[in-house]
Amino acid sequence: DTGVSQDPRHKITKRGQNVTFRCDPISEHNRLYWYRQTLGQGPEFLTYFQNEAQLEKSRLLSDRFSAERPKGSFSTLEIQRTEQGDSAMYLCASRGTGNTEAFFGQGTRLTVV
């Protein structure tokens, strides 16, 4: 499968715990995005990488959230001290230089209990 891959697909965690999600973009896609989708809403932009550089961050990305893309390939999104309001689907997308459209992974559904 050469699509965007996200791991894990589901994560249940207790409030206050840290969680980390991984995204493997389509090979050679230099642009990588993280979005968050809550029930009944469209995806909302969190952050954007071009290669290893994090170029844009939304105001939604509080200081408890951090994202990395150390070698310009896979990316991780970490949430520290999770809160119930962090419960959502976290979507990763990638886009190549020659593409105008982004391709999405299947998402990681986070439930904070």
Add this chain to the structure above:
Amino acid sequence: AQSVAQPEDQVNVAEGNPLTVKCTYSVSGNPYLFWYVQYPNRGLQFLLKYITGDNLVKGSYGFEAEFNKSQTSFHLKKPSALVSDSALYFCAVRPSTGANNLFFGTGTRLTVIP
């Protein structure tokens, strides 16, 4: 500021009938417009896009969309609906310059009734 409106939360259509899912947008500059479909507990699948040129664009699974600059709309259409088209549809916009990310509408749930 960029924004997308999908005025209908829910659209019901009988199988075999034409369907339309509405989308209007607000963007600074020229828009890149997209439609994505989402099945339960899945990510978003790209359907089609408008970048430039012909206002009627065709995409996957028989879907098409019409770009109307004066009405700032990008409605999704299909001549004959299938039960398998039942899903959540999202319209998204990205300005041609500036922001790199997509701005999404709140989605429209399409139900095709057998």
